Amino acid sequence: MKRISRIQLVTGLIIFVIMLLTNCTSVDENKPITFTPVVDFTAFAGSASCASCHHDIYEKHLHTEHYSSTSKASAERILGSFEDGKNQYVFDNGATVVMQRKDSAFYQTEYANGQVQKTERMDMVVGSGRKGQSYININGNRFTQLPITYFTAAAQWSNSPGYPPHNAAFDRPITSRCLECHTTFVQQVKSISPQVEEFDKTKIIYGIDCERCHGPAAKHVAFQTQNPKATEAKFIVNPAKLSRQQNLDLCSLCHGGRLQKTAASFSFQVGDSIAGFFAPNKNFMDATNIDVHGNQAGLLSASKCFQLSQLTCNSCHNAHENEKDKIALFSQRCQTCHSSGHQKLCKLTDTIGTAITQNCIDCHMPKQASRSIAVYLQGAQQPTPVFMRTHWIKIYPKETDKVKHLLKATRAKGNLNAKEIR
């Protein structure tokens, strides 16, 4: 199977090149859209340059998952183990991929019957590691995803999500759309087809950085540096001054699920309407079909909170801070609307008592299994999913039973004042 498809691919490429060389007219019809983003690498200043004037925001942002969503491979950033015995993954066909450290570089090497089949360097890390990390090999201008991923929930190496369990695949090209969601900017140099693209590895801005959400800021930095007395900002966008829809569109660029692009990756900028860059997303109509991975915008828009108020992502999230697992803090934010005199109160308020106010989240935004991020752990017949918070805020009777049960157990242990739960 794999061989045939490779032969087909190679033949296809040869034909394509011949057609290009002979200037064959039929090529035009199949020509990939020329994806030249309107933004250039030189328009960026890099987040380190913001530190001198926006010190607090800069420091906090270093701890966010956005900041570490992509980085250069390093011992510090790669979470998986290189220790003997813990550094391999065995496929169904007997092939073994071993993670190795040589000098200052990191490799994934495939062995079959003791012979090296393939060895590729891990150059870029994708993922802060909250759920996991995948690794990219950079060979010249070509970026490829490596077969082995680190899966945080099981604290072990696993097969990359969506990869076949039977054999190690080293041939998946990384597209500009993948990079658009995980980096601030990567300069594309060529688009051979929508799947095969080339990038300039010297022009990468790692992580989801300041300039991804505020726009390229070289001009802002130059202006404010030359005019240190100017108290008003120039050449920069503050999303707080934009409309609700513009704010939602900024986050939806990456948290709006699988969108079909109609313009160059990296050309969407803060303030733009998503509609000018992507085809309408039909999934928005049917929340039961939306995966918890990557489409918080779609799920949220199915919620009454969203439909009957001016709620945006920023009502609950602070874009500059890592607030992971601060459930009580998020619950307070629910209560800015759901408190007496404002929106409806929880119907359980009188039956569960004050304990309820510490955690609205486990009952109304429970963790659910993702269908799209699921990996094969070694030897497993079924993929193991990651669990994520759903953003479809509603009433989940089963989750309520679980939480009530836990509350009772806590009370039985005497950890809570008996008055807390009635």
Ligand code: HEC
């Ligand atoms: C030389 C100082 C300086 C540097 C460097 C600088 N800024 Fe600013 N920035 C300012 C000043 C002054 C303001 C206006 C006062 C304020 O809002 O803090 C401002 C305001 C802003 C605003 C709010 C704009 C508004 O309309 O409310 C944003 C967003 C911003 N800067 C982002 C950045 C980013 C991102 C960087 C780095 C790429 C950066 N700044 C680098 C001085 C600077």
Ligand code: HEC
């Ligand atoms: C350029 C793409 C991109 C944009 C724009 C973006 N995000 Fe993200 N966001 C990501 C990626 C990728 C991750 C996962 C990072 C990781 O863990 O590696 C993430 C993670 C998160 C998380 C979970 C981590 C945490 O800190 O708790 C939150 C919350 C979040 N984003 C909110 C937002 C909000 C709100 C906006 C709009 C203001 C936004 N994002 C804009 C790509 C983006």
Ligand code: HEC
């Ligand atoms: C439409 C935007 C989008 C695209 C395209 C996309 N991702 Fe993601 N990815 C996200 C967001 C958002 C998150 C985190 C939140 C979530 O899962 O909902 C994430 C999470 C991840 C994580 C887990 C991060 C962590 O620290 O837990 C990995 C690994 C990852 N993506 C790799 C990739 C790779 C590799 C590609 C391309 C081959 C890719 N993603 C394509 C948006 C995207």
Ligand code: HEC
């Ligand atoms: C994920 C998107 C995102 C990233 C990354 C991000 N910001 Fe912001 N930033 C926002 C949003 C959204 C607001 C408006 C918040 C609101 O509605 O009050 C904002 C507001 C600001 C403001 C206005 C003043 C304030 O305190 O609210 C400044 C200045 C600023 N950001 C600077 C930065 C700098 C510097 C960085 C990088 C170190 C950065 N931002 C990274 C989304 C982001």
Ligand code: HEC
């Ligand atoms: C910006 C205001 C706002 C915020 C913040 C907010 N909500 Fe709501 N919520 C609403 C409105 C408005 C409704 C609809 C009330 C009605 O039916 O009249 C609603 C409805 C609900 C409902 C009923 C849903 C249904 O399908 O019947 C639940 C449950 C709920 N919210 C929980 C939460 C939780 C939990 C949070 C925090 C994670 C939260 N809300 C944050 C405004 C908000």
Ligand code: HEC
């Ligand atoms: C133990 C689980 C649990 C917790 C904790 C919880 N809720 Fe609820 N909530 C429910 C259930 C179940 C219902 C539906 C009850 C019914 O219809 O009789 C509900 C109903 C609601 C409603 C709809 C009320 C109406 O009149 O239609 C809102 C709004 C709401 N909750 C908000 C919240 C907020 C805000 C918090 C945190 C301060 C919270 N809930 C904490 C389980 C919970």
Ligand code: HEC
């Ligand atoms: C009503 C409050 C609320 C709103 C609005 C909201 N979120 Fe969240 N979000 C939460 C809570 C609560 C969590 C769970 C935090 C935790 O467990 O650490 C969360 C978690 C996340 C995560 C991490 C998911 C995971 O399980 O790893 C991402 C990504 C995220 N939100 C993005 C967004 C985006 C994008 C928007 C806007 C489309 C948004 N959120 C709007 C409350 C909200």
